[in-house]
Amino acid sequence: MSTLSGQRPSRQGEHMTAPVPRLYHAAPSYYSMIARLALIEAGVPFEPVRLDIHRRKQQLDPDYVRINPDMTVPALAWPGRILADSRLILAEAFASLPASxxxxxxxxxxxxxxxxxxxxxxxxxxxxxxxxxxxxxxxxxxxxxxxxxxxxxxxxxxxxxxxxxxxxxxxxxxxxxxxxxxxxxxxxxxxxxxxxxxxxxxxxxxxxxxxxxxxxxxxxxxxxxxxxxxxxxxxxxxxxxxxxxxxxxxxxxxxxxxxxxxxxxxxxxxxxxx
Incomplete structure (x- = not known):
């Protein structure tokens, strides 16, 4: 997936044995901010993959559409599992916290x-x-x-x-x-x-x-x-x-x-x- 290549994995994940999910996001995207904040606060390691959603409109690339059919950011992807919505990512990040x-x-x-x-x-x-x-x-x-x-x-x-x-x-x-x-x-x-x-x-x-x-x-x-x-x-x-x-x-x-x-x-x- 050359147009959607990732950046260096977060250092949070260096000692993890499980696969580190990729977070497809855009810096100015409101819902990407929610995903980033949720994962960081919950201590969930992730590999950030920044999309250019303005000039290149990478969210419309066929490769990304196969990841997130809604063509939005963010999306959190593991092998065989994708959370294509900030609310799903939020829930996953805090899954161990009893929800009031x-x-x-x-x-x-x-x-x-x-x-x-x-x-x-x-x-x-x-x-x-x-x-x-x-x-x-x-x-x-x-x-x-x-x-x-x-x-x-x-x-x-x-x-x-x-x-x-x-x-x-x-x-x-x-x-x-x-x-x-x-x-x-x-x-x-x-x-x-x-x-x-x-x-x-x-x-x-x-x-x-x-x-x-x-x-x-x-x-x-x-x-x-x-x-x-x-x-x-x-x-x-x-x-x-x-x-x-x-x-x-x-x-x-x-x-x-x-x-x-x-x-x-x-x-x-x-x-x-x-």
Whole structure:
């Protein structure tokens, strides 16, 4: 698989005898951040394989489609076994931790929120270039998926199914409606932050009250995304939430997992044109 070759295995896995899974991910991908943070916090060794999902669009390569038919990142692959979704990876990473009902409820709330509509909604609402460029990119990828379906009959159904998803995204990110879309999603995010702040008001260190777990992973990444979309004050003006965010961001895993709290133009340019 030459186009999807891996980087050097994580040093965490040097003394392991079992096969080390490969994590297919992209640095700026929100759900890749969840997978990276979950695996690092749980101490699960992995070999990172970075995909260029912007310029080269490696997530559409036939080799990767055979790994993850949804053509998304992340995906965690062992020989004969693949977890092609960040929530599955999250559950696998913390499989040995007894799941509390409260923690599971927080994870459910997180995954019910359409994070892309907040992220791209903000970029398109505030940046005329993004408002022009992103819809055109979606249209281009939609056309490419249909072309790939013709070129690879064995994967045609998968490519056409993904093309249908992109048709929906083209409609969702209509430039004429994106300002309202962002305002709506931001209001929903603020409501979730209110709920988080209330839950943390008892001074607990973690969302399930006992130990760092899956709920802490997803909401740490969500809070980083609030900063990414320029709404840091939505976190800092809520005292309990501000305390929690400070504690989570101080953990070594926050840096190790490369959680983006702002757009990194130079890193994006290197990926696009390097």
């Amino acid at each position: 009902a409260e923690s599971e409820a927080w994870v459910d709330k997180h995954y019910a929120f359409p994070i892309e509509e907040l992220t791209m909604g903000r970029l398109m609402a505030t940046n005329p270039l993004a408002r022009r460029f992103f819809p055109r990119t979606l249209v281009s990828i939609h056309a490419r998926l249909l072309t790939l379906a013709e070129a690879h009959p064995d994967l045609a159904e998968r490519y056409r199914h993904r093309a249908e998803r992109f048709a929906e995204r083209i409609e969702t990110f209509d430039p004429s409606a994106v300002v309202g879309l962002f305002a709506h999603r931001l209001a929903e995010a603020e409501s979730l932050l209110d709920q988080l702040d209330a839950a943390l008001a008892d001074g607990r260190s973690f969302l399930d009250g006992q130990a760092y777990g899956p709920a802490d992973v997803v909401w740490t990444v969500f809070l980083a995304r609030m900063r990414f979309v320029g709404r840091a004050e939505a976190v800092t003006r809520r005292p309990s939430l501000a305390r929690y965010e400070a504690a989570m961001s101080a953990r070594p895993s926050h840096h190790a997992a490369d959680l983006w709290t702002k757009l990194h133009p130079l890193r994006m340019l290197r990926q696009l044109f390097g």
